[in-house]
Amino acid sequence: MSKHFSKQELARCFRANGARCKECPLKQPADKLPDGVEGNLEALAEQVLEPARQRLGRPITVNSSYRCQVHNKTVGGVANSQHMRGEAADITTGTVEGNQKLKAVIEELGKFDQLITYPTFLHVSWKRNGMNRKQRLRNV
Numbered sequence: 001m002s003k004h005f006s007k008q009e010l011a012r013c014f015r016a017n018g019a020r021c022k023e024c025p026l027k028q029p030a031d032k033l034p035d036g037v038e039g040n041l042e043a044l045a046e047q048v049l050e051p052a053r054q055r056l057g058r059p060i061t062v063n064s065s066y067r068c069q070v071h072n073k074t075v076g077g078v079a080n081s082q083h084m085r086g087e088a089a090d091i092t093t094g095t096v097e098g099n100q101k102l103k104a105v106i107e108e109l110g111k112f113d114q115l116i117t118y119p120t121f122l123h124v125s126w127k128r129n130g131m132n133r134k135q136r137l138r139n140v
Contacts, residue, residue, distance in 0.1 A: 001042050002050035010041045010065040010089065024068040033086070037066055040086035043128035047111050049089060052124075055105045058093060063121055065089040087113070088125035096120075110134065 001007050011033055013024045033041075044065070053060050067075070067083040082088035093102050096119075103122055106112055113132040116123035118139050126132060 001045035004053045004059070005045040005049050005062065007038070007041065009062050010045065010086070011037070013066060013068045013071045021068050021071045021074075024071060033066065037086035040128055041066060044087060044089060044124075044126045047128075048106065048109075048124055048126045049091070051109050051111065052102060052105050055109065056093070056102055058098070060091050060093060060102065063090040063092060082113070082125045082127075087127055088123060090118075090121050090123050092121040107136070 001010060013021050049060065049062075064075070064083065065088065066086045067077060067081065069084060072081050072084050077083055083090075091102070093099055099117075099120075099122055103115065103117060106115055106122070106124060111126065111132070112134060113125040113127050114123065114135045114137065116137040116139055123139075
């Protein structure tokens with residue numbers, strides 16, 4: 001996908017206990033994605049994640065990106081979640097201060113659809129098709 005973000009990292013789909021979803025179409029390694037998902041993940045990596053990583057100058061951990069419908073429901077994701085289309089990632093630097101810097105970098109770069117701040121991570125999305133809203137939200 002990009003220098004610092006692999007397809008396997010962005011396309012894994014796990015339940016909260018770490019086990020792969022039994023119903024997930026990713027029973028094989030991340031080479032059997034639903035139509036359009038791989039292109040969306042590539043765009044997310046190239047347009048948002050990699051530029052943010054380069055500017056920040058430190059690693060970014062992807063907690064969750066692509067999710068199958070079952071996994072999305074399990075974690076309380078909204079029914080039309082961008083995660084299910086490969087358009088979103090939940091990311092962290094591992095510290096509150098680092099996440100604040102990461103948020104500032106993403107805002108400065110200006111390429112995102114949604115940027116949602118959670119207490120321990122950021123949700124960032126990018127649409128390769130359609131208009132990106134540059135919507136900033138906070139979920140505490």
